[in-house]
Amino acid sequence: MLLLGIDVGTSSIKVSVVDAQKQQTIVSVSYPETESEIISKQAGWAEQSPGMWWEHVQQAIIKANATQKYNSKEIGAIGISYQMHGLVAVDKSGEVLRDSIIWCDSRAVEIGNKAFDEIGPSCCLQHLLNSPGNFTASKLAWVKQNEPELYAKIDKIMLPGDYIALKFTGNATTSISSLSEGVFWDFVKNELSEEVFNYYGFSKSLIPEIKDVFSDHGQLSSVVADSLSLTAGIPVTYKAGDQPNNALSLNVLEAGEVAATAGTSGVIYGVSDELTFDPLSRINTFAHVNYTQTQKRLGVLLCINGTGILNRWMKNSTGNPSYQQMNDAASTVSVGSNGLFVLPFGNGAERMLENKIAGAHIQNLDLNIHNTAHLYRAAQEGIAFAFRYGLDIMRENKMSPAIIRAGKANMFLSNVFTESFVNTLNIPVELYNCDGSVGAALGAGIGAGVYATAKEAFTQFNSLAKVEPGKDVQQYDELYHQWKELLLKTL
Numbered sequence: 440m441l442l443l444g445i446d447v448g449t450s451s452i453k454v455s456v457v458d459a460q461k462q463q464t465i466v467s468v469s470y471p472e473t474e475s476e477i478i479s480k481q482a483g484w485a486e487q488s489p490g491m492w493w494e495h496v497q498q499a500i501i502k503a504n505a506t507q508k509y510n511s512k513e514i515g516a517i518g519i520s521y522q523m524h525g526l527v528a529v530d531k532s533g534e535v536l537r538d539s540i541i542w543c544d545s546r547a548v549e550i551g552n553k554a555f556d557e558i559g560p561s562c563c564l565q566h567l568l569n570s571p572g573n574f575t576a577s578k579l580a581w582v583k584q585n586e587p588e589l590y591a592k593i594d595k596i597m598l599p600g601d602y603i604a605l606k607f608t609g610n611a612t613t614s615i616s617s618l619s620e621g622v623f624w625d626f627v628k629n630e631l632s633e634e635v636f637n638y639y640g641f642s643k644s645l646i647p648e649i650k651d652v653f654s655d656h657g658q659l660s661s662v663v664a665d666s667l668s669l670t671a672g673i674p675v676t677y678k679a680g681d682q683p684n685n686a687l688s689l690n691v692l693e694a695g696e697v698a699a700t701a702g703t704s705g706v707i708y709g710v711s712d713e714l715t716f717d718p719l720s721r722i723n724t725f726a727h728v729n730y731t732q733t734q735k736r737l738g739v740l741l742c743i744n745g746t747g748i749l750n751r752w753m754k755n756s757t758g759n760p761s762y763q764q765m766n767d768a769a770s771t772v773s774v775g776s777n778g779l780f781v782l783p784f785g786n787g788a789e790r791m792l793e794n795k796i797a798g799a800h801i802q803n804l805d806l807n808i809h810n811t812a813h814l815y816r817a818a819q820e821g822i823a824f825a826f827r828y829g830l831d832i833m834r835e836n837k838m839s840p841a842i843i844r845a846g847k848a849n850m851f852l853s854n855v856f857t858e859s860f861v862n863t864l865n866i867p868v869e870l871y872n873c874d875g876s877v878g879a880a881l882g883a884g885i886g887a888g889v890y891a892t893a894k895e896a897f898t899q900f901n902s903l904a905k906v907e908p909g910k911d912v913q914q915y916d917e918l919y920h921q922w923k924e925l926l927l928k929t930l
Contacts, residue, residue, distance in 0.1 A: 440515040444880025447521040449703045450474040454499040455876035459889045462899040470499035483545035486538040511668045518677035518883030520684035520875040521600030526578040531594040540578045545788040551577035566625045570720035575621030580639045600678045608657025611647035616726040653886035676886025688878025689844040690897040697840035701850030705746030709739045709838045721791045741829040744786035766853040769816035781821035791829045823859035824922040846873045862915040869902040
């Protein structure tokens, strides 16, 4: 049996086809070749078209099929990973009513902060495990306040992966994990939050049918199946946000295990078996993919919006060298980038900075000393320093990893970044050959019952390398404290 995994990212769609029995990836592709646009009509706003996602998903599957490395009719289940927190609103016919307000959009910060104060910090933190902040519920409240005629037409709201599943199957479903990342879920009462729905004036009828992450979310329609050379009736058996899914793809499922990713945004994601929260909501807690009401598995998430997007900005702004050329140039510069520092916070409000919009900054630029190689290295070091700042917050909240697992992808393809990350955090990193679309495919296998347990899906799971902290730990620590002082002055 073959499994189809789809990762709906901000920059592109990734698709993988996995042999379920061998747990081996047959093919992985991305679409489009260039990174997808983020629509920003005003400073701090960020939107994307759900129609664009769906078109790119179809093109990615067609591209994978064109490799002729497998028989597409042997695909037996579909799994979907998606960028978290995005708001998709559809009418009764399932048509999208507006572009999605995505994860890095900052327009709802004040709405969420007001809700936090008026619902009550104690209630929010104990029941929601988060401030409503800038999450999906607050984004929906913004639409209700500012686009009332459009809001009146909404039949269902969903997250990006829910929408793609709707297009595949015609069924609208969601999960506790998805609802918790939108800050709609009451963990104490194990139900939709009365406080959030009453405060914002939402009807619970806006929420699709709630199902387990690993379950049948609908069957592939014959029209879509014919257009994509798939078999009608195969089920979508897994849907999860990109960070819980990244943790799954790294076999991070039990309390104390920790994953990291450094794509457009950067994340450290640790699993806890306690209903834990940060008093300032600088880090956030959501239901993990294997959360149940009897077995609590929570994902404690640190998110840095300005990560790979800074690296992309550097690429675009310096003549579009390849990322490998940038990494090679950065490696010619010594640790510390000759005194050049970069604050990477240029992609909206940063939760770990209490939802402040700090902006990206390049500091100590000397026109007689620094060149593009210094910029590349300082940017990657600045991202590593941001991870350290966030990890220290996680440590305050009793999340102290002894080792971190990461896919050898995105920023972790750079030796400079990987070494900066490991030495700044002073924690070893195990690197794996995996990505979100492969994780989504294995998730589909779990949901379809191909694997008896989630752990069974990873019997062939082996690390590529383990990177240990080295002789530069003290130097990176000193540089980090200089960088942190600069950040605090900026804030």
